[in-house]
Amino acid sequence: MHPTVGYGQILLDVSDLPTRHNYLLALWQKDFERIMADWVAELGVPILRGREVEGFTQDDRGVVVDVTDGMSLRADYLVGCDGGRSLIRRTAGIGFPGVDASVSFMIAEVVMAEEPTVGVRPEGGGIGPIDRDGGGRSYYRVVLREDRVDHESEPTLDDLCRALVAAYGTDFGAHSPRWISRFDDTSRQAASYRSGRVLLAGDAAHVHGPFGGQGLNTGVQDAVNLGWKLAQVVHGHSPDTILDTYHAERHPVAARVLRNTMAQAALNNPDERHLALRDTVTELLQMDEPRRRIAAEITGLDINYDLGGGHPLLGRRMPDLDLLTTDGPMRVFELLHEARPVLLDLGEPGRFDVSPWTPRVRLVEAQFTGRWELPVLGEVPAPSAVAIRPDGHVAWVGDAPDPEPARALRAWFGSSRGTARPAGGAGANG
Numbered sequence: 293m294h295p296t297v298g299y300g301q302i303l304l305d306v307s308d309l310p311t312r313h314n315y316l317l318a319l320w321q322k323d324f325e326r327i328m329a330d331w332v333a334e335l336g337v338p339i340l341r342g343r344e345v346e347g348f349t350q351d352d353r354g355v356v357v358d359v360t361d362g363m364s365l366r367a368d369y370l371v372g373c374d375g376g377r378s379l380i381r382r383t384a385g386i387g388f389p390g391v392d393a394s395v396s397f398m399i400a401e402v403v404m405a406e407e408p409t410v411g412v413r414p415e416g417g418g419i420g421p422i423d424r425d426g427g428g429r430s431y432y433r434v435v436l437r438e439d440r441v442d443h444e445s446e447p448t449l450d451d452l453c454r455a456l457v458a459a460y461g462t463d464f465g466a467h468s469p470r471w472i473s474r475f476d477d478t479s480r481q482a483a484s485y486r487s488g489r490v491l492l493a494g495d496a497a498h499v500h501g502p503f504g505g506q507g508l509n510t511g512v513q514d515a516v517n518l519g520w521k522l523a524q525v526v527h528g529h530s531p532d533t534i535l536d537t538y539h540a541e542r543h544p545v546a547a548r549v550l551r552n553t554m555a556q557a558a559l560n561n562p563d564e565r566h567l568a569l570r571d572t573v574t575e576l577l578q579m580d581e582p583r584r585r586i587a588a589e590i591t592g593l594d595i596n597y598d599l600g601g602g603h604p605l606l607g608r609r610m611p612d613l614d615l616l617t618t619d620g621p622m623r624v625f626e627l628l629h630e631a632r633p634v635l636l637d638l639g640e641p642g643r644f645d646v647s648p649w650t651p652r653v654r655l656v657e658a659q660f661t662g663r664w665e666l667p668v669l670g671e672v673p674a675p676s677a678v679a680i681r682p683d684g685h686v687a688w689v690g691d692a693p694d695p696e697p698a699r700a701l702r703a704w705f706g707s708s709r710g711t712a713r714p715a716g717g718a719g720a721n722g
């Protein structure tokens with residue numbers, strides 16, 4: 293755990309962000325993927341490993357997906373989470389506009405015969421120790437800025453050693469690579485996150501430089517935004533127009549990530565003018581207001597879906613408050629573990645009736661007397677009630693102009709008789 297996040301190699305203190313997790317959690321992606329895969333397995337969702345999607349067709353009734361070995365799968369919807377070169381995106385004919393790479397980095401895990409110079413380099417990258425293998429050999433993670441961005445083949449150990457010599461004057465006797473790869477700052481975003489019954493999430497929808505460590509976070513939040521909406525459509529609780537809110541909400545989020553990673557790529561340029569720019573930005577980011585703003589953007593804590601305005605909480609991530617409920621003390625995020633919408637009533641008990649939405653919407657009556665503090669905005673007026681979507685964003689706030697939650701609950705979570713109205717542009721208060 294680190295109390296800082298990086299922005300163009302400038303470290304920003306995040307310890308005063310109003311969140312329980314005011315730190316950067318350094319978790320290897322392979323561990324993160326294992327944890328997620330275990331969870332998916334617990335939920336009983338089948339994963340077909342070792343098979344490739346070769347193509348698909350879609351019509352009004354569904355999607356037919358062709359998989360290797362002549363297998364074909366039928367589904368109501370197909371979500372392409374197949375990375376930056378997404379076959380699903382290309383087959384759906386969705387454009388991927390953006391800009392080509394301006395910088396390329398080699399990345400590797402190797403053993404070094406000599407003790408290397410550990411630490412970050414002014415032009416980005418550097419060397420850091422990772423772990424020891426069974427034979428006691430120390431592995432190092434090496435990231436090196438390359439002098440070209442166009443490459444026709446994967447890098448080799450010889451390429452890595454040459455790059456080490458160019459950067460450090462020695463290759464430290466690098467040998468036994470676990471893997472060697474490269475990445476760059478190509479910045480592209482799908483023109484649309486939906487084409488009929490096909491949707492895109494993760495790197496299939498957006499690629500950018502890895503500066504600030506935002507790609508996986510953004511992709512996982514795409515999936516969280518889309519998952520509950522798809523479930524409602526598949527179960528017949530919502531019309532499929534609710535899926536259009538996925539693009540409307542998530543496209544602007546990744547567009548901001550592309551903007552800030554492109555800015556970081558510029559700040560990382562090692563020439564004199566860009567170093568002067570970085571010094572200037574470093575000075576600005578010593579001030580609390582700019583630091584908090586950029587830190588909230590890099591961590592994704594400032595995400596605000598446009599649900600029509602009104603109370604500042606509307607569309608924002610619900611804070612994880614310590615509540616006193618009729619079942620005892622409870623945190624807001626515990627209420628979300630079932631991935632069901634929650635109508636949280638903090639006023640006089642018995643005011644609201646959610647029986648038309650039972651069991652989909654859970655009514656929780658609770659007390660909270662503390663401050664409502666949001667990232668970037670600071671303290672906001674305490675609402676008397678909020679409706680929280682399964683993705684943790686606030687869909688309705690129980691104050692003027694719409695003191696009754698029924699309209700918002702119908703718009704976002706359908707109705708008991710399955711006559712759900714489209715939620716598109718459903719500014720619950722607006």
Ligand SMILES: Cc1cc2nc3c(=O)[nH]c(=O)nc-3n(C[C@H](O)[C@H](O)[C@H](O)COP(=O)(O)OP(=O)(O)OC[C@H]3O[C@@H](n4cnc5c(N)ncnc54)[C@H](O)[C@@H]3O)c2cc1C
Pocket residue numbers: 321343344345346373374375376378379399475493494495496502504505506507508509510511
């Ligand atoms: C050096 C580096 C550091 C990074 N650090 C961070 C960080 O600190 N924090 C962060 O949030 N993000 C980070 N990222 C970004 C993060 O790694 C990516 O955003 C994330 O891996 C994207 O996940 P994804 O599942 O969308 O795509 P991918 O990880 O690309 O996964 C796509 C999957 O689809 C499979 N696939 C592709 N085509 C097919 C097909 N036709 N049929 C079947 N399967 C297919 C692939 O095999 C792969 O398993 C970093 C990236 C790099 C390069």
